[in-house]
Amino acid sequence: MWSSVVVVPAALLAGVLLCLAAPAAAAARPATLSVLSFGAAADGVTDDAEALVAAWRAACRVPRATVLLPSGHRFLVSPVTLQGPCSTRLTLQVDGTLLAPPDMDSWPRSRRPLQWLNFKWLNGFTVQGAGTVDGQSITSLHDSSSPANAPQHWHSSGAKPTLVRFYGSFNVTVRNIRISNSPQCHLKFDSSGGIKVKNVTISSPGDSPNTDGIHLQNTRDVEIRSSSIGCGDDCVSIQTGCSNVHMKYIICNPGHGISVGGLGKDNSLACVSDVVAENINVQNALYGVRIKTWQGGVGSVRNVTFANVRVANVATPIAIDQFYCDRGGARCANRTGAVAITGVAYRRVAGTYSFQPVRLACSDARPCTGVSMVDVRLSPAASAPAGTVAPLCWNSYGEASGTIEPLGAGCLQRSNGYAMPLTQPSNYTC
Numbered sequence: 001m002w003s004s005v006v007v008v009p010a011a012l013l014a015g016v017l018l019c020l021a022a023p024a025a026a027a028a029r030p031a032t033l034s035v036l037s038f039g040a041a042a043d044g045v046t047d048d049a050e051a052l053v054a055a056w057r058a059a060c061r062v063p064r065a066t067v068l069l070p071s072g073h074r075f076l077v078s079p080v081t082l083q084g085p086c087s088t089r090l091t092l093q094v095d096g097t098l099l100a101p102p103d104m105d106s107w108p109r110s111r112r113p114l115q116w117l118n119f120k121w122l123n124g125f126t127v128q129g130a131g132t133v134d135g136q137s138i139t140s141l142h143d144s145s146s147p148a149n150a151p152q153h154w155h156s157s158g159a160k161p162t163l164v165r166f167y168g169s170f171n172v173t174v175r176n177i178r179i180s181n182s183p184q185c186h187l188k189f190d191s192s193g194g195i196k197v198k199n200v201t202i203s204s205p206g207d208s209p210n211t212d213g214i215h216l217q218n219t220r221d222v223e224i225r226s227s228s229i230g231c232g233d234d235c236v237s238i239q240t241g242c243s244n245v246h247m248k249y250i251i252c253n254p255g256h257g258i259s260v261g262g263l264g265k266d267n268s269l270a271c272v273s274d275v276v277a278e279n280i281n282v283q284n285a286l287y288g289v290r291i292k293t294w295q296g297g298v299g300s301v302r303n304v305t306f307a308n309v310r311v312a313n314v315a316t317p318i319a320i321d322q323f324y325c326d327r328g329g330a331r332c333a334n335r336t337g338a339v340a341i342t343g344v345a346y347r348r349v350a351g352t353y354s355f356q357p358v359r360l361a362c363s364d365a366r367p368c369t370g371v372s373m374v375d376v377r378l379s380p381a382a383s384a385p386a387g388t389v390a391p392l393c394w395n396s397y398g399e400a401s402g403t404i405e406p407l408g409a410g411c412l413q414r415s416n417g418y419a420m421p422l423t424q425p426s427n428y429t430c
Contacts, residue, residue, distance in 0.1 A: 030064040030065065030066060031059070031062045031064070031066070032066045032068050032093075033055045033058055033059045033065060033066065033067055033068065034055070034068045034069075034070055035048060035051045035052050035055045035067065035068065035069055035075065037055070038051040038054040039051045039054070040052070040073075040075060042073035042074065042096070043074065043076075044075070044097070044099060045076060046076065047076055047077065048076060049077045049078045052067070052069075052075070052077055052080060052082075053080055053082070055067045056082045059086075060084065060086035060087065060090065061087060062087055063087040063088050063089065064087075064088065064089045064090075065087065065089075065090055065091070066090075066091040066092075066093050067090075067091070067092050068093045068095070069093065069094050069095060069096045069098060069129070069131065071095040071096050071131065073097070074096060074097045074099060075096060075097065075099060076099045076100075076101070077098060077099065077100070077116075077117075078101060079115070079116050079117075079118070079161070080116075080117060080118065081118040082117070082118070082119050082120075083119070083121050083122070084120070084123065084125075084169075085121055085122070085123065086122060086125070088123075088124050089124050089126075090122070090124070090125050090126075091126045091128065092126070092128075092129075093129045094127065094128070094129035094131040094132075094133060094177050095129045095130050095131045097131055097132045098117075098131065098132070098133045099134050099136055100134065100135045100136055100137070100163065101136070102136035102137070114161055114165075115161050115162040115163075115165035115188070116135070116161050116162070116163050116164070117133070117163065117164045117165070118167065119164075119165065119167070119169060119172075120166075120167045120168055120169065121167075121168050121169065122166070122169040122170075122172065124170075125171070125173075126172070126174075126175070127164075127173070127174045127175075127177060128174070128176050128177060129176060129177050130176065130177075131177060132177070133163065133164060133177060133178070133179045133180070134180050134181055135163045135179075135181040135182040135183055135186075136181055137160075137181050137204075137208070160183040160184040160210065161184060162182070162185040162186075162188045162215075163179060163182035163183070163184075163185065163186050163187070164179060164186065164187050165185075165188040165189075165190065166188070166190065166192050166195075167191055168190075168191050168192065169189075169192045170192060171193075172192065172194065172195050172196070173195075173198070174187065174195075174197045174198075174200060175196070175197070175198040175199050175200065176198075176199050176200070177200060177201075178201045178203070179200065179201070179202045179203075180201075180202070180203045180204060181208075182211055183211075184210050184211060185210075185211070185212045185213075185215040185237075186202045186212065186213050186214070187200070187202065187213065187214045188214075188215040188216075188217070189214075189215070189216050189217070189219045190218060190219065191217070191218045191219065192218075192219045193219060193220045194221050195216075195219060195221065195222045195223070196222075196223045197222075197223070197224045197225070197227060198223075198224075198227065199226045199227060200227045200228075201228045201229075202227070202228070202229045202230065202231060202235075203228075203229075203230045203231070204230065204231045204232060205232060206231070206232055206255065207232055208231065208232035209233070210232070210233050211231045211232040211233050212231060212233045212234045212235075212236075212237045213229035213230075213231045213233075213235045213236060213237075213252075213255065214229065214235070214236045214237070215237045216236070216237065216239060216245065217239040217240065217241060217242065218239075219241070219242055219245075220241075220242065220243050220244055221243075221244045222244065222246065223246050224236065224245075224246070224247045224248070224250065225246075225247070225248040225249050225250070226248075226249045226250075227249075227250055228250075228251040228253075229251065229252050229253075229255065230252070230253050230254055230255060231254070231255045232254075232255070233255065233256050234255065234256045234257065235250070235252035235256070235258060235282075235285075236250070236252075236259070237259050237261075238259065238260045238261070238272060239261070239263070239270075240268070240269070240270040240271055240272060240299070241271060241272075242272050242275070243271075243272065243273045243274050244274045245274070245275045245276070246275075246276045247277040247278070247280065248276075248277075248278050248279050249279045250279075250280050250281070251283075252280070252281070252282045252283070252285060253281075253282070254283070254284045254285055255282075255285050255286075256286045256287050256290070257282050257286065257287035257289055257290055258277050258280060258288070258289050258306070259287070259290045259291070259292060260272055260275060260290070260291045260292070260304060261290075261292035261293050261324065262292045262294055262324045262326070263292070263293045263294065263297055263299070263301065263339050264293045264294045264295075264296065264297015264298065264337075264338070264339040265294045266294075266296075267296045267298070267335070267337065268297055268298075269297070269298050269299045269430075270297050270298070270299040270300075270301075270339050271299045271300060272300075272301045272302070272304075273300070273302040273303050273430070274302070275303070276304075276307070277289060277305070277306050277309070278306075278308050278309075279307075279308045280306070280308070280309045280310070281312075282309065282311045282312075282314055282317070282351075283311070283312045283314070284312070284313050284314075285311075285313075285314045285315070286315050287316050287317070287319050288309060288311045288314045288316070288318060288319075288349070288351075289306040289309055289317070289318060289319070289346070289349070290316075290318075290319040290321065291304065291319070291320045291321070291341060291344065292319075292320075292321045292322075293321070293322045293324055293338060293339040293341070293363075294325070294332070294339075295322070295323060295332065295333070295335040295337070295338060295363070296335030296336075296337045296338070297337060297338060297339040298337055298339065298429075299339050299340070299429070299430050300339060300429070300430045301339060301340070301341045301342070301344075302342055302430075303343045304343065304344045304345070305344075305345045305347065306345065306346050306347070306349065307347040307348060308347070308348050309346075309348070309349040309350075309351075310350060310351050311350070311353065311378070312351050313352055313353075313381045314351065314352070314354065315353065315354050315355040315356070316355055316356045316358075316359050317351065317357060317358070317378055318357065318358045318360075318376070318409075319358075319359045319360070320341060320344070320359070320360045320361065320362060320368055320371075320396065321359070321361050322338050322339070322341070322362050322363040322366075323361055323363075336364075336365045337365060337366075338363035338365050338366040339366075340366045341366075341368040341369075342368070342369045342370045343369075343370040344368065344370065344371045344372075345371075345373075345374070346371075346372070346373045346374070346376055347372075347373075347374045347375065348374065348375045348376075349373075349375075349376045349377075349378070350375075350376070350377040350378065351377075351378060351379075352378070352379055352382075352384075353378050353381060353384065354380070354381045354383060354384040354388070355384070355388060355389060356388065356389040356390070356391065356392070357406060357409050358376075358378070358391040358392065358393070358409040358411070359391070359392045360392060360393045360394060360396035360411075360412075361392060361394045362394055362395040362396045363395060364395060367395035367396065367397055368395065368397065370398055371397065371398030371399075372399055372400070373398070373399075373400040373404065373409070373410055373412065374400075374401050375402035375403050376400070376403075376404050376405070376409055376410070377403055377404075377405045378405060378406065379405065379406075390408055391408040391411055392411070393411035393413065396411075396412055396413065397414070398412040398413075398414075399412060399414060
């Protein structure tokens with residue numbers, strides 16, 4: 001029995017294979033979904049929240065998709081939650097201007113949240129672009145001529161939302177964008193991990209209250225680098241539950257510097273460990289690098305390093321405050337408990353101060369231990385008043401070495417003596 005063999009020319013076979021592969025290649029190609037295609041007016045006046053959510057939901061189902069806010073357009077968006085889980089490698093590309101409503105009356109009363117752009121339950125997500133996220137909260141901050149029936153501004157109300165917030169999200173990257181004029185925190189990460197923030201510019205006036213630049217809470221494995229932050233509060237705020245946080249090449253001007261805390265408020269448990277801030281430049285700020293805790297708290301701050309820090313016209317460049325109280329004229333009650341602070345290093349901190357070069361005010365019950373200063377050189381700024389305050393080391397134990405200027409900045413006690421941590425129940429330890 002004879003069998004027949006069909007010979008297919010090589011060129012024809014290649015064409016057939018290419019046609020068969022084309023659908024698979026098309027499926028793998030990244031999809032870009034512009035909010036303009038979902039009905040966005042992009043005029044800076046009409047609410048484009050529905051268009052943004054519609055584009056998000058469509059992109060969420062497609063691997064490697066991008067939601068695009070194109071350049072040359074202004075998108076006013078009422079508060080939204082953009083949540084997952086989504087397909088892998090989702091990107092929000094902000095090339096235009098994304099605007100929050102400028103006053104409270106622009107938002108329905110049922111939708112006055114603690115955050116404006118709320119991202120939840122994402123993995124492998126990126127926010128990037130050449131555009132701006134603008135909270136529009138500063139436009140009437142100093143406007144005293146507004147009529148009595150004018151819309152209620154965020155700063156005259158008790159409700160001030162965070163501008164951009166991530167919750168329960170992992171492997172998140174935020175890069176290249178500009179975030180400005182938030183009513184409160186500009187960029188917040190809560191209960192998240194694997195966070196990268198790079199080449200971000202954050203800006204609001206130095207007298208805008210509670211406008212932290214980047215706020216971390218219950219978040220691990222964080223890298224913040226090559227960014228410029230100017231605000232009315234902490235440039236970077238590290239709260240309880242944070243560990244393995246690395247900050248590098250950060251400019252803070254103006255603001256309250258790089259802060260760990262406040263921790264332990266209302267006798268709460270606070271745990272922070274393994275924080276590194278290096279190559280930091282702080283200018284025209286209230287503090288340079290600071291750790292602040294409330295009396296009565298429990299837990300610990302461990303293994304914190306501040307290295308290669310340059311300060312210019314900073315009121316207090318180096319500070320530990322275990323008597324922190326932000327209640328203005330109201331006094332905070334004295335308490336015996338405290339969040340333990342151990343293993344804090346200041347290496348190569350130099351520049352000018354306007355009030356006090358070093359203030360280490362540690363707890364009587366739980367003194368600071370394992371504090372080290374190496375090559376700290378601080379001098380009064382030209383604008384500093386004649387009566388600057390001498391360095392303070394209260395219940396702070398460790399060692400100073402290298403060049404120390406002024407000499408009193410190396411006032412650390414060398415022996416911890418009685419200053420052993422108090423015994424506490426295991427459920428109060430980190």
